[in-house]
Amino acid sequence: MSIRMALLAILCDSPKHGYELRAEFEARTGSVWPLNVGQVYSTLQRLERDGLVTADEPTADGHVIHSVTQVGRLAVTEWFTEPIDRTSPPRDELAMKLSLAAVSDMVDVREVVQRQRAASMRALRDITRLKPSDDESFADAEAMGWSLALESLVFQAEAEIRWLDHVESRLVAQATRRRATRAEGSVSVSEDARRRSPRSPSGRVSR
Amino acid sequence: MSVQAVTGSGLVQDSSVAVLELRDVSKVYGESTLAVQALRGVSLTLQQGEFVAVMGPSGSGKSTLLQIAGGMEQPSAGAVSVAGHDLVGQTPAERAAARLSTVGFVFQSLNLVSSLTAAENVALPLELNGMASRPARAAAASALAEVGLEGCGDKFPDELSGGQQQRIAIARGLIGERSLILADEPTGALDSVTGEAILRLLRAKVDAGCAAILVTHEARHAAWADRTVFLRDGLIVDDTGGPQDPRDLLGSLR
Numbered sequence: 373m374s375i376r377m378a379l380l381a382i383l384c385d386s387p388k389h390g391y392e393l394r395a396e397f398e399a400r401t402g403s404v405w406p407l408n409v410g411q412v413y414s415t416l417q418r419l420e421r422d423g424l425v426t427a428d429e430p431t432a433d434g435h436v437i438h439s440v441t442q443v444g445r446l447a448v449t450e451w452f453t454e455p456i457d458r459t460s461p462p463r464d465e466l467a468m469k470l471s472l473a474a475v476s477d478m479v480d481v482r483e484v485v486q487r488q489r490a491a492s493m494r495a496l497r498d499i500t501r502l503k504p505s506d507d508e509s510f511a512d513a514e515a516m517g518w519s520l521a522l523e524s525l526v527f528q529a530e531a532e533i534r535w536l537d538h539v540e541s542r543l544v545a546q547a548t549r550r551r552a553t554r555a556e557g558s559v560s561v562s563e564d565a566r567r568r569s570p571r572s573p574s575g576r577v578s579r
Numbered sequence: 580m581s582v583q584a585v586t587g588s589g590l591v592q593d594s595s596v597a598v599l600e601l602r603d604v605s606k607v608y609g610e611s612t613l614a615v616q617a618l619r620g621v622s623l624t625l626q627q628g629e630f631v632a633v634m635g636p637s638g639s640g641k642s643t644l645l646q647i648a649g650g651m652e653q654p655s656a657g658a659v660s661v662a663g664h665d666l667v668g669q670t671p672a673e674r675a676a677a678r679l680s681t682v683g684f685v686f687q688s689l690n691l692v693s694s695l696t697a698a699e700n701v702a703l704p705l706e707l708n709g710m711a712s713r714p715a716r717a718a719a720a721s722a723l724a725e726v727g728l729e730g731c732g733d734k735f736p737d738e739l740s741g742g743q744q745q746r747i748a749i750a751r752g753l754i755g756e757r758s759l760i761l762a763d764e765p766t767g768a769l770d771s772v773t774g775e776a777i778l779r780l781l782r783a784k785v786d787a788g789c790a791a792i793l794v795t796h797e798a799r800h801a802a803w804a805d806r807t808v809f810l811r812d813g814l815i816v817d818d819t820g821g822p823q824d825p826r827d828l829l830g831s832l833r
């Protein structure tokens with residue numbers, strides 16, 4: 373996702389210059405997604421080019437105040453009410469890594485799963501420790517934003533761990549089936565190994 | 580990973596004795612061809628102020644681990660000590676006594692007494708432990724309030740919802756001066772907000788000086804522990820270890 377619409381939404385409250393906008397974004401999302409001021413300026417330039425904001429003449433101390441246009445306001449309303457765009461899912465390095473590890477001779481994929489799960493669990497614990505108490509998170513809008521942003525990270529990590537559990541039970545089921553096949557004596561170990569070589573992963577063939 | 584408390588005078592305090600120590604614990608249920616190996620050499624040590632979560636697929640031995648830690652089951656091999664006392668050599672009566680005074684248990688099955696009110700259920704461990712009825716009831720009322728059930732003390736379990744019954748069981752497990760809390764999937768019937776409130780409560784109890792083991796399916800709940808161990812087929816296959824310094828965390832997020 374780009375930060376474009378988030379910044380535009382903040383400008384709907386009141387006109388701001390770049391530094392103020394960045395500070396406001398970080399306050400409302402609790403710095404969960406750090407933002408450098410260069411990104412803010414280049415985003416503002418694109419918003420201006422597209423007619424969603426206007427820029428005033430620089431003030432005496434050199435700040436350029438940006439205001440949202442009518443078109444910009446409409447775009448924000450639409451952004452808030454429409455589900456987010458999923459036509460291009462974000463690249464997921466972990467999903468890629470496991471898909472490749474599952475059919476690679478270079479690693480034991482179950483070890484990859486286990487190590488990642490412990491790491492994801494540590495990340496989840498560390499995020500959880502940052503969570504404000506309920507009283508704190510209801511205290512003001514900023515704390516609420518921070519706490520909601522953190523919780524989104526909690527749910528992401530949790531989903532990742534559940535997915536890793538699922539991958540692992542799939543791998544266990546596959547190994548069990550392979551052992552059963554081997555026990556029947558119909559397939560020798562080397563044949564079996566060849567059959568699940570990276571070029572012909574079982575399951576792909578039948579699809 | 581455990582830090583032992585050393586006082587200014589250089590004396591090692593009582594807290595240097597592990598609250599719980601399992602050493603190479605194995606458990607076999609049944610015999611010969613019907614034998615089930617539930618644990619295969621599990622070692623786990625908890626210091627005061629430590630909170631460990633146990634995760635793993637069903638049948639991996641999580642409940643067995645808690646039952647042995649709480650002295651409700653005997654290990655087939657290995658050693659178990661609670662606050663420095665060896666549980667293995669004790670008689671069942673001795674183990675039961677130790678359990679009442681030091682270990683709070685939240686069972687996977689709630690084990691509420693249906694003929695007793697919520698408050699009576701919660702007060703039960705204290706009364707069995709010899710506390711007079713009135714202070715036990717007062718403690719039960721505040722324990723019920725802690726789990727968000729103020730005003731429900733006079734209700735019987737079957738007058739309450741599954742989630743409320745679960746919270747009674749939690750209040751009963753947490754009541755009194757427990758040095759060790761063992762909770763087996765205590766949040767199963769709870770919605771996510773109530774579940775989190777219970778985890779915050781458990782965390783607060785541990786921060787106030789006891790130790791706890793939580794068995795859970797939910798990573799979100801395990802995340803309140805200092806450390807998570809993963810069981811599989813009766814073995815600890817993974818361990819997150821203890822937390823970093825909280826200041827490092829802020830650094831990594833900002």
Ligand SMILES: Nc1ncnc2c1ncn2[C@@H]1O[C@H](COP(=O)(O)OP(=O)(O)O)[C@@H](O)[C@H]1O
Nearest residue numbers: 608609615617636637638639640641642643644
């Ligand atoms: N009282 C018992 N008698 C016989 N087998 C048992 C008993 N309790 C547990 N088991 C077996 O021991 C294994 C571990 O069970 P348990 O500790 O309940 O696992 P978990 O809590 O992780 O689901 C399982 O195979 C289970 O069937």
Ligand SMILES: [Mg+2]
Nearest residue numbers: 641642687763
């Ligand atoms: Mg169980």
